[in-house]
Amino acid sequence: MSGPSLRKQHSHHAIHDGIYVEARDLTKILKQLFKENNQDKIKEVCEALTEHWEQRTLAHAQSEEEGFFVEKLKEQPELQETIIKLKRDHQLLELILEKIKDHLQKEEISEETIRYFEALLVVFEIHNQEEETHLFE
Numbered sequence: 001m002s003g004p005s006l007r008k009q010h011s012h013h014a015i016h017d018g019i020y021v022e023a024r025d026l027t028k029i030l031k032q033l034f035k036e037n038n039q040d041k042i043k044e045v046c047e048a049l050t051e052h053w054e055q056r057t058l059a060h061a062q063s064e065e066e067g068f069f070v071e072k073l074k075e076q077p078e079l080q081e082t083i084i085k086l087k088r089d090h091q092l093l094e095l096i097l098e099k100i101k102d103h104l105q106k107e108e109i110s111e112e113t114i115r116y117f118e119a120l121l122v123v124f125e126i127h128n129q130e131e132e133t134h135l136f137e
Contacts, residue, residue: 082130
């Protein structure tokens with residue numbers, strides 16, 4: 001069973017919005033540090049962003065899949081295709097994050113790394129719009 005905040009549109013939107021805004025702001029900081037070639041801080045911000053995506057976004061995604069999506073599918077079996085797509089979005093977020101973690105392990109923080117962080121934002125934003133449009137009345 002999912003928590004009440006996942007089942008209420010306003011609360012669910014607030015969770016998504018908070019996650020997105022924090023990630024967006026950290027990504028802006030990362031881009032500025034990269035532009036300034038501030039190597040000391042770049043790795044620190046990358047690690048904070050990676051932790052954010054793992055602890056906030058992917059943890060939220062897991063709770064959706066284990067509770068909210070299951071409940072929605074029981075209530076409305078016609079949502080099966082939509083839920084499959086939303087789960088795939090979660091997988092894409094995980095795959096992109098793995099690419100970033102590979103870069104960090106190799107200490108290869110580059111423009112490509114930043115593009116992956118930006119891709120996380122784009123996928124998450126589209127995912128949130130789809131979820132809020134199709135799973136709430």
